[in-house]
Amino acid sequence: MDQLIPVELGTVQETLLITLAGRARESVKPKPILVDPKAVEIMAALDNPSASLTRGSRRGPEPTVLRTAILDTWVREFLAAHPDGTVVEIGTGLNARFERVDNGRVHWLDLDLADTIALRRHFFTDTERRRMVAASALDDSWFDLVAALPGPYCFVAEGVLLYLPEAEVRAALTAVAARFPDATVLFDHYSADMMRHQHRMADKGAMDARWAWTGGEPESFAAQGLRVTDSRAITDPPPALRRSLPRGYRVLLPVLHRVLPKGFGLARFRTDSAPPA
Template sequence: MPGTSNASGGKRPVELGAVQETLFIPLAARARETAKRRPLLRDPKAVEMIGEIDYPVEKYGPGPGSSITVLRTAIVDSWVRAFLAEHPAGTVVEIGTGLNTRFERVDNGTVHWVDLDLPDTIALRRRFFADSERRRTVAASVLDEEWLRTVEECPGPYFFVAEGVLVYLPQNEAAQALTRIAHRFPGALVALDTYPQRLLEKQHEQAVHKQMEARWAWSCDDPRSLERLGMRVVEAASVTRPPRAFRARLPLRFRLLLPLADRLLRGMFNITLFRTEQR
């Protein structure tokens, strides 16, 4: 399998835009979680990629943010698995896929999959992942329209995941992207994370501290306000208040920490499952 090591066996550096570089946040978190004795999720592919890419992932070191990212990812995994249990040959679309490995974690042998991201990220992704008859990779912005036609070529029903991506878009662009999905794919599921204004401000402070160029651009204090875009809430959760069925499967260390974390961070890390309106 082609990787990012050069002919001498060393790591090969990568060049990504400022926002695209944030893909290393969830990648490092999943690799770190995999190394634990009782991980919430296992992602050996993330460990492999961290080992082959020359990038200072230590800037995304261990801490509360890493656990929050892993919990968010695992919650979305649980929603995708539930969707596939009901629609085993449906289509899942990863918006801003980065170096995510959700397909490897949930593949049931019949699902169809579309991985969408900007061209520089997709160029990196292709070093580790190959397309197949059920899996397609698309290099485009979520604000483009051509990729929507690619999705329409895949069998429905559809599940769109936008994890850790829309927050980097201005509010009007995030709303535009969601409105297009709602209009083109009635009855589809859409999972996305949102953050209030006070957390956006803290992210800006942290970005300065860590010398990160990427800044969040969109805050959303109430995910239900997005229903005006043509979607309705199916399930409202947060990283500190995960879905009940999911919570029961958490490792003990997470179950013990969640009550305290919820008192400190309630309403800060929302993740919501929507269904687009039927026409």
């Protein structure tokens, strides 16, 4: 790509740079948790992306990268059970999860707000099995598009829901669960301490976007029709991921898991079954 691509995004939308930059940095480490050539390619093609959003550590495990790796693992597990199912990446940003986990059969929707999708279209192309949709996670305008694709369904929202108002997120999840019974839903949540830390970082000017809530306790989503099927701190990855991590991480993570507060978690849910007709 000869011409650098400008980043013209809203306040929450530009947080996609944090995760993108993390995956690009991880990919060139000698012993990475994941390799994401698309993230490296995109970072090199962006025109002067915000330094405060793209800086990070070149050593040690990065929490957002571990989060991505755990969600990749759960999506791969969904695809192992349902190779022809559909994955909906809610608030996709510039994530290349499709490229990382594609089994050659999955159908996929990448959903995000219009400005993010416009930027995304510089780097990704719609295909027969995969397309981008400009829409909000908080409305149901995209439900029919999903329903037209083969089930079962897996909805993933990585680093998205906590920026949106809790009541609206819970209403949106209720609508997803009602329309898509027996679906898999994956998202992240945090402790109150982590939220205070994020607000302090925002106050110091590290970013403009502030979390609206912690993302909620996993069990609390039973009221929305979501039952927890797995729940873990990012320092406690699922066995399939743990086995594939570089040895240093396999030693370090259990230690971190014992000593660190459990402030950064991920949950896997199943939506309730449809009531008998």
